[in-house]
Amino acid sequence: MSGKIALVYKSKYGSTKKYAKWIQEELDCDIYERDKVNIKKILEYDTIIYAGGLYASGIKGFKLIKKNIDKISEKRLILLAVGYCLGSERDIDTIKERNLQDGLDKKLEFFYLRGGLNFNELKFFDKTAMKMLRNKLANKKEPLTEEETLLLGCYEKPHDWTSKKNIIPLIEYIKGK
Numbered sequence: 001m002s003g004k005i006a007l008v009y010k011s012k013y014g015s016t017k018k019y020a021k022w023i024q025e026e027l028d029c030d031i032y033e034r035d036k037v038n039i040k041k042i043l044e045y046d047t048i049i050y051a052g053g054l055y056a057s058g059i060k061g062f063k064l065i066k067k068n069i070d071k072i073s074e075k076r077l078i079l080l081a082v083g084y085c086l087g088s089e090r091d092i093d094t095i096k097e098r099n100l101q102d103g104l105d106k107k108l109e110f111f112y113l114r115g116g117l118n119f120n121e122l123k124f125f126d127k128t129a130m131k132m133l134r135n136k137l138a139n140k141k142e143p144l145t146e147e148e149t150l151l152l153g154c155y156e157k158p159h160d161w162t163s164k165k166n167i168i169p170l171i172e173y174i175k176g177k
Contacts, residue, residue: 003046003076005029005174008037010052010061013122015115015162016082020051022164023080026171034061039068047076047174053115054083055126057098066099069107077108080170084117084154084161086147111170117151118158130155 007029011017024031032041034052042048042064052059059081065072081099085091092112096105122130134155137148144152153159 004044005047005049006037006042006045007031007049007051008034008042008061008064009050010034011082012053012055012060013116013118015160016051016053016060016080018162019080019082019113019115019167022167023049023051023170026167027174034064039064039071042068043071045075047078048072049078049080049170049174051080051082054081054085054095056129057094059095059099062099065108066104069104073107078111078170078174079108080111080113082113082115084115084151084159086150087112087114088147091147109173111173113166113170114161116158116160116162117154118160119155120158 005027007020007023009016009020009031010033011020020031023029029049030045048065050062050065052061054060059079062079065077065079081095095112096110100110119127119130134152137144137152150159
């Protein structure tokens with residue numbers, strides 16, 4: 001591991017922030033909330049980790065990196081997405097297709113970590129979207145997938161899949177192990 005590391009994150013419900021804090025502890029890096037940092041500050045670093053929560057497969061706040069990729073493409077770039085999906089190969093492909101167009105996938109290393117979901121804490125728009133999804137799943141003719149079954153369980157009981165051990169592959173990658 002060489003050079004200065006910045007970890008920039010955008011968290012809406014807390015899972016991404018939790019992971020960001022754990023990563024900061026392990027790497028002793030500088031950490032910034034997305035809305036409190038600008039590209040000028042980020043340019044001071046050799047390695048940039050961007051962590052954002054997933055919403056409809058889009059990574060929250062990732063536009064900062066996308067729109068400035070020409071300025072930072074010589075940096076070591078790591079993207080961390082946090083969401084409630086299982087993280088299957090299909091899930092990862094969907095996330096990458098939605099966020100890493102125009103060769104962006106070749107300019108950074110991608111990681112996915114599982115977060116949590118508490119239906120009762122969702123804001124109005126998110127809760128409305130999730131109710132629509134629940135209705136769709138409840139009326140589905142085919143058997144539910146494992147992920148759909150887990151998701152339905154989140155409406156009744158909050159789930160938190162975050163774990164400090166989940167960051168180990170990311171930490172090892174950054175440290176060059």
